Amino acid sequence: MTHVERLDAEEVPQAICDGSGDKGIDALTVNDELSEITVYQSKRMESPTKTQGDNDLKNLMGAARYFDSSASVDGLLASKPNPELRRLLIRHDISNKVGKGYRVRRLVFVTNAELDAAGASLTEAMVGQDPTLDVWHGGRLAAVAARVERADLRAEVVTLRAATRPLLDDLDGQARLAVALVPATELVKLPGIDDMTLFSRNVRLSAGNTRINRELAKTVTDASEHDLFPASHNGITILTLGLQVRATRLQLSGVTVVNGCQSLLALHRARNVITPSLKLLVKVIQLPEADSRLSDVITYRANNQNAVNIRDQRSTDSIQLDLQRQVSATYGAAFAYTIKVGEKITADRSLDNTHAAQLIMAAYRQRPAAAVRKVRLFDQDYHDVFAADISAPKLYLLKLLSEAADTARDDLHGELRSSFSSVRFVVVALVAELLRLTPGGTRLLEAPEEWLPHKTQEVLSFLTDRARDVAMNINDYVRDAVEAAAGDGSDFDAKTVFMSNTGIAPLRREIITVSRRMNNRDPGYLFELTPE
Numbered sequence: 001m002t003h004v005e006r007l008d009a010e011e012v013p014q015a016i017c018d019g020s021g022d023k024g025i026d027a028l029t030v031n032d033e034l035s036e037i038t039v040y041q042s043k044r045m046e047s048p049t050k051t052q053g054d055n056d057l058k059n060l061m062g063a064a065r066y067f068d069s070s071a072s073v074d075g076l077l078a079s080k081p082n083p084e085l086r087r088l089l090i091r092h093d094i095s096n097k098v099g100k101g102y103r104v105r106r107l108v109f110v111t112n113a114e115l116d117a118a119g120a121s122l123t124e125a126m127v128g129q130d131p132t133l134d135v136w137h138g139g140r141l142a143a144v145a146a147r148v149e150r151a152d153l154r155a156e157v158v159t160l161r162a163a164t165r166p167l168l169d170d171l172d173g174q175a176r177l178a179v180a181l182v183p184a185t186e187l188v189k190l191p192g193i194d195d196m197t198l199f200s201r202n203v204r205l206s207a208g209n210t211r212i213n214r215e216l217a218k219t220v221t222d223a224s225e226h227d228l229f230p231a232s233h234n235g236i237t238i239l240t241l242g243l244q245v246r247a248t249r250l251q252l253s254g255v256t257v258v259n260g261c262q263s264l265l266a267l268h269r270a271r272n273v274i275t276p277s278l279k280l281l282v283k284v285i286q287l288p289e290a291d292s293r294l295s296d297v298i299t300y301r302a303n304n305q306n307a308v309n310i311r312d313q314r315s316t317d318s319i320q321l322d323l324q325r326q327v328s329a330t331y332g333a334a335f336a337y338t339i340k341v342g343e344k345i346t347a348d349r350s351l352d353n354t355h356a357a358q359l360i361m362a363a364y365r366q367r368p369a370a371a372v373r374k375v376r377l378f379d380q381d382y383h384d385v386f387a388a389d390i391s392a393p394k395l396y397l398l399k400l401l402s403e404a405a406d407t408a409r410d411d412l413h414g415e416l417r418s419s420f421s422s423v424r425f426v427v428v429a430l431v432a433e434l435l436r437l438t439p440g441g442t443r444l445l446e447a448p449e450e451w452l453p454h455k456t457q458e459v460l461s462f463l464t465d466r467a468r469d470v471a472m473n474i475n476d477y478v479r480d481a482v483e484a485a486a487g488d489g490s491d492f493d494a495k496t497v498f499m500s501n502t503g504i505a506p507l508r509r510e511i512i513t514v515s516r517r518m519n520n521r522d523p524g525y526l527f528e529l530t531p532e
Contacts (some may be wrong), residue, residue, distance in 0.1 A: 001027065001040075003148045003318050004136065005108075008383045014091065015040075017084035023076065024063040025085055026110075030092045035102045037067055037094070042110040051116035052137060057123070060107050064131055070099035103131075110136045147325040148318035150295070151200035153241060153254035154192045161186055162248045163279050175294055176243055176286040178250055181230055184220070184278040187264060188271040190255060199261045201239070201295065201316060202340075220270045226278035235281030236260030239295060243286035250284060258298060314378050315340040319386045320353055326392035334453060335396050351399045354378075357385045359398040359428055363445070364390070368429035369500045372422050393449035400456070401428050404463035408471040416474060422498045423474070426507070430470045431463060433508060434515050434526055441527035450531040458529055469518075473511045 001012045007029070016027045027040035041060040043052065066076045073095040077086060089095070094102075115123060115137050126133035162180035169177045192198030219225045237260060242253025257264060260280075267274060287295055314320055320339040327337040336347035337356070351359075357377040362368040365384065370376070377385050405427040409420050416423055435441030444451055444459070451459050478492075485492035498504065519525040 003144055003322065004141075004388060005029070006319050006383060006386060006388045011383075015088075017082060017088045019082050019084060021080075021082035022085045023066065023079075023081050024059045025066075025088075028088055028092065028094075030094070030097065030102070034105075035097070035100070036105040037097075037102055038106045038108060039063060039067070039104055040108045040110065043113070045111065045113040050113055052111045052113040052119045053116050054118040054122040056111075057109055057119060057133065057135070060109050061126075061133065064104045064107055067094070067098055067102075067104045070095045073098050105130065106132045106134055108134045108136065110141070112138045112141065114138050144322065147322040147329075149321075150316075151256075153201075153239065153256040154198055155254055156191050157242075158190060158252045158255050160250045160252070160282070160284075162250060162282075163276075165248055166245050166250060166284075168245060171285075174288055178243060178245055178284040178286075180248070180250065180282055180284075181279040182250075182282040183276045184267045184274045184280060185271075185276050187236065187280060187282070188268050188274070190257070190264070192255075193264060193268045196261075196342075196344075198255065198257050198264075201256045201258050202261045217266050217270065220266055220278065221273050223273075223275055223277075226275055230279050230281050233263065233280060234260075235283060236263060237283045237285065237298065239298065240284060240286050241289075243284060252284060258295075314353070314382065323353075323386070323390065323392065323395065327395060330392040331396065331453060335399065337392070337395055349396075349399055351395055351402070355402065356395055356398060358425060359402055360385050360390060360394075362425035362429040363398060363401060363432040364394070366429060366433070367501060368425040369498065369504060371425040393447070393452055394445075396452050397444070397448035397459075398428075400452075400460045400463055401431060401467075403460060404431065404467040407464050408467035411468050411471040411475070413475045413478075416478065419498075426474070426498050426504060427467055427470050429504075430508060430511055431466050433512065434466055434470075437512065437516065437519075438527040440529070444527070444529070451529065455529065455531075462527075462529055469515070470511060473514055474507065477507050477510055 001007050001015060002009065007015065011029075015029050018026050024041055025039055026042045029038045029040075030036070031038070039060070041056065041063065043056050045052070066072055073089065077089060077095070080086075115135065119135075123133060123135045160180075160182050162182045164181045166178040166180035171177055190198055192200075219229065237258050238252065239256050239258055240252040240254050242251075244251040263280070267278075285298060324337045324339050327335060331347070333346065334348050336345055336350040338345060338350055338352045354374060354377075358371040358374070361371040361377060361381070370381070373381075402424075405424050408427055409417055409424070412420065412423065432445060435445050448459075481492045515526060
């Protein structure tokens with residue numbers, strides 16, 4: 001529910017029910033925007049050699065009948081089901097919603113086993129049926145588990161010689177803490193600074209040539225500043241799996257730095273001029289285990305005290321790790337998805353997750369006016385933006401949509417071009433809207449892997465043509481609106497059109513009307529690219 005369905009952590013307990021009498025329903029979610037219900041059932045095999053047959057799948061398909069009508073839901077409630085299931089149905093007001101037209105559109109079966117011939121045959125037979133049967137078997141789950149796995153600590157055993165005797169404390173028996181002043185000359189020897197693997201759990205990498213980093217670089221290269229450095233620096237936080245302290249020596253088994261990346265990079269660059277008198281306050285925390293949730297808590301809170309935005313905080317989230325690793329596995333050097341400030345990019349194309357969130361909101365959530373609210377996209381709207389339907393192929397398509405919109409910028413007039421930061425997402429949203437007017441275009445949006453990457457140039461060329469047409473239509477719409485406003489003595493501010501979905505609605509209707517006329521004169525105008 002967390003890593004595949006990408007539900008918010010607070011939503012997961014609200015979705016799950018289990019135990020005897022659950023009528024074959026282990027979880028249930030409701031999408032109020034689409035009036036859709038998703039029903040889940042799971043089966044865990046104790047033996048690694050046992051396979052999953054079709055009986056449990058058929059039971060799940062049968063459970064969908066409980067949601068055929070309000071009467072069938074009421075009948076389910078009257079049958080005295082498991083109390084958790086009863087509360088789940090009431091919590092989501094299922095009877096009332098089914099009466100209003102909500103339907104089960106998706107059945108999800110989860111098993112740690114592989115399907116046997118009967119299970120595979122039934123799954124194949126249900127392709128394209130309503131409701132959809134979505135089976136997550138062992139191999140399919142393992143692929144997601146590998147993508148969202150937390151980065152490992154560097155495996156080396158490292159010794160740091162502190163300038164002071166460390167302070168030690170046991171943290172409620174969950175972890176051990178050592179605090180000491182450590183010379184920078186010791187810290188720059190830590191493994192993994194050059195390739196940044198030391199910072200794999202940090203929320204961001206190098207922030208570049210910022211004012212703060214310039215000032216830091218100036219400080220570490222000025223020997224007269226070294227003695228006072230610990231008084232003005234926040235220090236560094238290191239996580240380890242093993243900690244031994246003897247006098248002023250700290251021996252760490254496995255290391256990762258979760259706060260202090262910018263400082264260590266600056267020190268490493270200046271390692272030939274720093275002196276032993278330049279010391280940093282270092283906190284070393286021994287985790288109870290590598291995958292301890294305490295690691296996430298420490299990383300979040302250590303960085304939340306500084307000027308780190310919510311997008312930075314999401315960089316270690318499993319959704320972002322999953323998408324990044326999907327993209328890497330699918331496209332290699334052709335396309336990269338970046339999730340941290342400072343990541344090195346060597347791919348031919350790249351898309352950072354901030355821009356991706358904006359493009360998703362415009363093209364897939366059809367809310368271009370909301371795309372400019374970057375903070376919301378990674379906060380209140382995060383799980384709506386990066387929902388389970390967003391995949392590596394869709395990110396690749398969004399990159400092409402962005403490139404097409406960038407080309408169309410030159411066709412915009414006056415202030416439309418100067419305010420392109422908001423107009424861009426209207427262009428993207430309207431091109432996506434045109435794609436939805438045909439079955440083929442809709443398929444490109446929903447299954448771009450059928451076209452990409454083998455038809456990248458053809459798809460990009462088509463999207464660019466439509467984006468330029470959209471830009472010209474926007475010019476015409478704004479020109480006519482300005483003339484009409486001048487005629488009745490009012491004023492038309494083109495920029496405000498793109499600040500709300502209501503303002504965009506008339507423009508959307510006009511462009512759709514014009515494009516349909518074009519398609520009537522030139523069949524294939526709206527979409528004619530075949531996958532093969």
